[in-house]
Amino acid sequence: MSKVTVWFLKCAMIYFVLAILMGLHLVVSGPQYPYMQIHVHFNLLGWMSMMIYGVGYHILPRFSGTPLWSERLSLWHLWLSNIGLVGMTIGWLVMARGGGHMVLLLFSVVEVVSIVFFVVNMFKTIRPAPAFR
Numbered sequence: 594m595s596k597v598t599v600w601f602l603k604c605a606m607i608y609f610v611l612a613i614l615m616g617l618h619l620v621v622s623g624p625q626y627p628y629m630q631i632h633v634h635f636n637l638l639g640w641m642s643m644m645i646y647g648v649g650y651h652i653l654p655r656f657s658g659t660p661l662w663s664e665r666l667s668l669w670h671l672w673l674s675n676i677g678l679v680g681m682t683i684g685w686l687v688m689a690r691g692g693g694h695m696v697l698l699l700f701s702v703v704e705v706v707s708i709v710f711f712v713v714n715m716f717k718t719i720r721p722a723p724a725f726r
């Protein structure tokens with residue numbers, strides 16, 4: 594497995610643990626802001642998306658019978674998706690304390706850029722390959 598795959602899988606599991614701990618907190622406290630949003634995005638952008646990224650980077654080039662289009666772009670994706678998600682969390686905490694939405698907006702853009710990097714890399718990588726008989 595590549596370094597990027599290994600780190601996406603490890604990050605996914607770390608976010609999963611944090612997300613379900615927050616889920617337990619939500620059970621006892623009710624669906625209160627901002628823990629609800631953080632729980633949701635640790636689960637969906639952290640656990641689920643990063644698990645898909647990790648597995649995707651490993652298997653999709655192999656299914657296509659070609660190397661990944663850009664290792665460097667996948668490394669940028671790894672860093673920016675983590676910076677984006679942690680920053681969004683900070684953004685929600687800032688808003689919960691009465692602050693504005695600029696921090697959330699800034700890191701949401703970082704997260705979006707990271708996703709675009711993944712999509713571009715996969716579009717450039719995925720292609721038909723002869724089926725095994």
Ligand code: HEM
Pocket residue numbers: 612613614615616617619620623624629632633636637641
């Ligand atoms: C131990 C595991 C988990 C616990 C204890 C837990 C607990 C909770 C609780 C208490 C809420 C608030 C529900 C409400 O009162 O409206 C909630 C919301 C939510 N959880 Fe979890 N959760 C867990 C795992 C997950 C997982 C694995 C996912 C997704 C992969 C997930 C996705 C969501 C979503 C999307 C919402 C928001 C639903 C809405 O918008 O109304 N949760 N969770």
Ligand code: HEM
Pocket residue numbers: 629630633634637638642701702704705708
């Ligand atoms: C760049 C990526 C994303 C950004 C910037 C983003 C941002 C947001 C924001 C700002 C909210 C409103 C939170 C609030 O009420 O204050 C929200 C809600 C939500 N998002 Fe995302 N999101 C992203 C990706 C995703 C993905 C990939 C999923 C699902 C796979 C998802 C599922 C949800 C759900 C279920 C809610 C409702 C949560 C609730 O009930 O409070 N989001 N998102």
